[in-house]
Amino acid sequence: MGKILRKAVFGLDPEQAHRAAIRSLALWGSAGAPFGGGPEAATPVTLAGLTFPNRIGLAAGLDKDAEAIAGLFALGFGAVEVGTLTPRPQPGNPRPRLFRLVEDEAVINRMGFNNGGIDAALARIARLKRRPGVLGINVGANKDSTDRVADYALGVTRAAPHADYITINVSSPNTPGLRDLQSRPALDELLAAADAARGTTPLFLKVAPDLDRAGLEGAIRAAIDHHIDALIVSNTTISRPPLAAAQAGEAGGLSGKPLQALARAKLIEAREIAGGQLPLISAGGIDSPDEAKRRIDAGAVLVQVYSALVYHGPALVRSIARALA
Template sequence: MAYTFRSALFSLDAERAHRAAIRALAIWGSLGSVFSSDMVESPIQLGGLTFPNRIGLAAGLDKDAEAIPGLFALGFGAVEVGTLTPRPQPGNPSPRLFRLVEDEAVINRMGFNNGGIDAALARIAKLGPRKGLLGINVGANKDSTDRVADYALGVGKAAGHADYITINVSSPNTPGLRDLQSRPALDELLAAADAARAGTPIFLKVAPDLDRAGLEGAIRAALDNRIDALIVSNTTISRPPLRSPHAGEAGGLSGKPLTELAREKLIEAAEIAAGALPLISAGGIDGPDEARRRIDAGATLVQVYSALVYKGPGLPRAIAKALAR
């Protein structure tokens, strides 16, 4: 059945398939416990929170918080929605999302398309008790004249609804956004987020394209500003050898070709942080074996997204079971 559903989605262009998947998950979640199975329980502590298991959904799939119950029903211990900006914005022109089937990869240049944080928080407020932890990923509007203020506003609004908040300064699809990963800009941003958090844990998400000095600067800024964890990493603008006809598309690359780079950056981050900052690994995790490698390399939790496109909805539960063992 899962294969049939995947075939139906692959018959659509990537963005239409994405929307169809969100609608299906929203419907599934609305049916409650009828089709949901028990979550794999293997509790782990991070940032003062107890995560039910080590597998989380990375931001980008459920941008507008439309399918949270359905995503938890897949077995995720944590679901991260967004990226959400203070004001609604359409994102970049289409086409902007590409499946690289031959490479089990995705290239996107979505550009923080979302209906705005207020609309998403209104949906979240209507939900009942959650099976796992909810993360809200926040960003700045493309045309903002004060991006630090955008992040502080997002953090302040999300604080009453999220179990944790992720600061996304690592998307390559908003011009100039990645510049905020460098000090002193990052210190200013994180200090503003810290002041607005109202006690909610904050995670910082960085790009895999940072060199060692840039990664060290981001980690030091995170420690100096009481950030609770580092997510390593987002999509890459680098291009390893690819076979797909879409290989030349601009945007962030995710999926299997990111595996080696994301693992290397995790190892580097673990060396720099030396246990002082918890790490969450994302990028190119496509099954239990790679998830275990990331835990062994220093991650406390792992996140997936693009692998769901190719491995299907059973992936989070399979990873959770393997890591629980």
């Protein structure tokens, strides 16, 4: 049955399949998730004053508009991160913009922060009857913004009453110039504004795996200076390791198995630089319980997955949670 379902899903355009998955999860959640419970029971983990039911979270990007939170928690996630959300709605980049690299167990996307705007998403979050795990809200800037720092501050202000934590996303490669905000002094200005806007809500910072050591060190020092509670290492990569799929030349951020070695190496580098002063969350290429264990051994407190669900299915969530218990 799993092979038949996968064949049917892979017969759809990737973005159509993504929308179908979100609709199915939303319906499942609204029905009370009759065939699944909440987060997989495991040893709880405390980070930034929050209690995570287990160590596995959903990375931002799957549920951009906070439509399927209940259904996603029912898959077993201890944390679900929605977004990226921008102050105003925006359509994102022209299609096609999402590509499966089946031979490589990878995905390339150049979505461009397509979302219905933060206010619409927060209205859906406010209607949630139950939140069995930790909810993160990932915020970004509009593509045509004339003041991106103000966009982030507004996103943090709006999200703070609704989020267990907020992630500052300055590492997407699909909004022109956005990654420049990872460099000081731009990052200092942005994080100072976000810190002032958050109230008591924990703030996480998500960085790209393409930062060199000096860039990563600058981002970590800025995060520590501005009281960021955790660093997510990492987002998609613009680098291209050897790939077999015909879509390998598509522009955008690469995720999935080919990102595995780079994401793990950047986690180790971040651990060395941070020296225990900043908790680390690992994302990128985590596709098995063994790889998740490697990330914890390399210094991560929590892990996040997304692209691996495309190739390994939702059962991966509980298998990782159990392995890390």
